[in-house]
Amino acid sequence: AQTVTQSQPEMSVQEAETVTLSCTYDTSESDYYLFWYKQPPSRQMILVIRQEAYKQQNATENRFSVNFQKAAKSFSLKISDSQLGDAAMYFCAYRSDRGGSEKLVFGKGTKLTVNP
Amino acid sequence: DSGVTQTPKHLITATGQRVTLRCSPRSGDLSVYWYQQSLDQGLQFLIQYYNGEERAKGNILERFSAQQFPDLHSELNLSSLELGDSALYFCASSVSGRDTEAFFGQGTRLTVV
Numbered sequence: 001a002q003t004v005t006q007s008q009p010e011m012s013v014q015e016a017e018t019v020t021l022s023c024t025y026d027t028s029e030s031d032y033y034l035f036w037y038k039q040p041p042s043r044q045m046i047l048v049i050r051q052e053a054y055k056q057q058n059a060t061e062n063r064f065s066v067n068f069q070k071a072a073k074s075f076s077l078k079i080s081d082s083q084l085g086d087a088a089m090y091f092c093a094y095r096s097d098r099g100g101s102e103k104l105v106f107g108k109g110t111k112l113t114v115n116p
Numbered sequence: 117d118s119g120v121t122q123t124p125k126h127l128i129t130a131t132g133q134r135v136t137l138r139c140s141p142r143s144g145d146l147s148v149y150w151y152q153q154s155l156d157q158g159l160q161f162l163i164q165y166y167n168g169e170e171r172a173k174g175n176i177l178e179r180f181s182a183q184q185f186p187d188l189h190s191e192l193n194l195s196s197l198e199l200g201d202s203a204l205y206f207c208a209s210s211v212s213g214r215d216t217e218a219f220f221g222q223g224t225r226l227t228v229v
Contacts, residue, residue: 015153034215044118045220091159101172103149104218106159107117 002027002094005109013082014115020067021077021110023092034068034075035104040088048090053074053097071098079112087114120142122207122221130229134195137224141188141209148170148190149210149218150182154203165190166212197228 003026013019023036035047036090051059051068063083067076079086092107119142129135141148150162161174165184177184179197184190194201204225208218 037220043207043223043225045208047217047219050217101164102147102212102216102218103161103164103172103174104159105161108158116177 001096002029002032002105004092004094004105004107006090008090008111008112010111012113012115013079014113015082017082018078018080019082019112021076021079021090021092021112022053023075025073025075025092025094026050027073027094027096027100029096033095033097034066035062035093035095036064036066036075036077037093037106038086038088039091039109040085045091049077057111082114083113084116087112118219118221120207120209120219120221121177122205122224124224125222126225127229128227128229129138129197131197131199133197133228134193135197135226137192137194137205137207137226139190139192139209139221140221141190141207144186145209145211145219147210147212147218148184148188149208150176150190150192151206151208152203153206153223157203159206162179162192194226200227202228 034051038046054103063080089109121140146167162176164172183190204223206223207221210218
């Protein structure tokens, strides 16, 4: 079974600075998807960024980018120019590409605090 | 707004009772997923339905059941409730298939007292 590990329960960053959240995963599959979700105090799960394992290029969405290291099974999220609205729980998630189900396997999450 | 609607937003009930959580997926989405978020277990996949049929099962207790109706809305039934069932229950929906992503509802906060 696949597992996702987020080793940083909490992180903090100064407004306008850059922060990197770590995620590692374990799988024997070669085709899969990786995601970062944000959960603000409103509880809504919001997709931040997605990476397909077959793509070598790291995904980028505005101030959010990932460092995907397939051999190391590492998938970190970098937030540049941090804003107060970035404060939230961040969850790393894995999804198999084997077909049959698109269920997500989540890590335990990292609580990000943004200091003004 | 993700387009996925969950009702109710909050639910308080006593141990031993039965509750039903409802989810309306985004228009056009055939897959519905249920997840449980608790402090000790984190976010866990419970079950997936695709176009009315069960497609995948996760760590769902026997006291829990779900179904997806012809109009594609889904219900999660929780019975013989225990204190440990208190959690945030999310529904998500997707078109299904490769290169798709799931959109989450705002969740139902269940408190068992």
